[in-house]
Amino acid sequence: MRALQQQVDALQDPVAEAQKIHQEIEALSAAGASRDTRINQQIKNLQTELRDEQARITVTLNKETGSLRTKLSGLSTREQKQLDTALASAVRAHVQDRLRRTPIQDVKKLSNMGSGTVATLIAAGIRTAADFTGVRYVQGARYANRDAYLILANGQQVKIPGVAEVRAATLENWRAALEQRARKSAPTSLGAQERTTIRQQFAAQKKKYETEITQAESVARRKHDQVQQRITTRLQQANKEKQQQQTATQHQRAVLHQRQSRLSDATTIHVRLVTQLAVATADHRRTFGLRRYLRFIATGH
Numbered sequence: 001m002r003a004l005q006q007q008v009d010a011l012q013d014p015v016a017e018a019q020k021i022h023q024e025i026e027a028l029s030a031a032g033a034s035r036d037t038r039i040n041q042q043i044k045n046l047q048t049e050l051r052d053e054q055a056r057i058t059v060t061l062n063k064e065t066g067s068l069r070t071k072l073s074g075l076s077t078r079e080q081k082q083l084d085t086a087l088a089s090a091v092r093a094h095v096q097d098r099l100r101r102t103p104i105q106d107v108k109k110l111s112n113m114g115s116g117t118v119a120t121l122i123a124a125g126i127r128t129a130a131d132f133t134g135v136r137y138v139q140g141a142r143y144a145n146r147d148a149y150l151i152l153a154n155g156q157q158v159k160i161p162g163v164a165e166v167r168a169a170t171l172e173n174w175r176a177a178l179e180q181r182a183r184k185s186a187p188t189s190l191g192a193q194e195r196t197t198i199r200q201q202f203a204a205q206k207k208k209y210e211t212e213i214t215q216a217e218s219v220a221r222r223k224h225d226q227v228q229q230r231i232t233t234r235l236q237q238a239n240k241e242k243q244q245q246q247t248a249t250q251h252q253r254a255v256l257h258q259r260q261s262r263l264s265d266a267t268t269i270h271v272r273l274v275t276q277l278a279v280a281t282a283d284h285r286r287t288f289g290l291r292r293y294l295r296f297i298a299t300g301h
Contacts (some may be wrong), residue, residue: 017259027255032249039242043235045208049051054224061220065213072209079202086194091186098182099175110170119164124160125152129175135168 104121106129107113131153137146148168149157163171176273189195 021256021259025253028249028252028256032246035245036242039238039245043238046231046235046238050227053227053231057223057227061216064216064286068209068213070149072127072206072213075202075206075209079198082198082202083190083195086198087190088186091183095179095182096130098185099178100128102129102178104128104131107174108170110174112167112170117167120160120162124150124158126150126160127176132171132175134175137165137168140201157255177296234271 132150134151136149146165
């Protein structure tokens with residue numbers, strides 16, 4: 001039993017060392033798992049940051065270019081509207097020119113229009129067909145008759161002595177007929193120079209919007225690339241750190257396993273010796289116990 005105990009005691013240090021190495025391996029594995037979790041979370045956060053920043057850049061770009069594209073898409077309608085407005089203005093100018101060229105004296109050819117009436121009209125400032133735009137009728141004191149007010153070109157309404165409802169209607173019809181004839185001879189399209197001027201104006205506006213869109217897209221691409229490069233660099237650093245740490249951990253674990261392997265024989269022998277010592281101790285107690293000793297003293301056997 002003493003010999004077994006001495007052998008067991010001699011193997012205490014290697015066994016303790018083996019247990020210590022086992023604990024170191026477990027601690028190394030736990031630290032590696034914790035480190036990998038931290039780095040994986042860091043990588044995930046970087047990927048989220050990249051996605052969010054690029055999304056913000058895209059939203060800003062869409063907001064900037066959306067307004068420009070809306071303006072760009074409406075240019076053709078605005079151009080046609082301005083062409084139509086310019087043509088309408090040319091038509092009005094043509095009509096006004098024809099009316100201005102028609103003297104009020106021409107109304108003497110009409111019935112009930114004499115030199116006196118013409119003189120009264122001229123005295124009121126109506127010298128051509130362009131000097132009045134129409135007639136406003138107001139119910140007079142007598143139910144059967146209406147007062148007539150000629151509307152001048154400046155919007156003023158005047159009542160001309162001797163020009164009652166009938167003569168006012170004659171003047172109104174005369175002017176309307178002149179205007180209708182003038183419209184028939186009015187231009188149906190703009191002149192080449194004016195049309196070219198308007199189209200060049202809108203072509204320049206279109207080019208300006210397209211340039212602004214291109215510049216905004218270029219800025220957005222540059223920002224995308226900068227964010228991509230910055231986050232990618234940090235991702236590479238995180239992955240590199242993870243790989244380096246894993247490699248270092250694998251090396252440390254390999255070293256510990258080698259030491260553990262060298263101590264495995266001593267551990268096995270220690271377990272066997274401990275078992276043998278326990279069996280020997282049990283046998284000793286059965287063989288040399290107190291009761292057996294007393295019976296030996298009493299009987300000699």
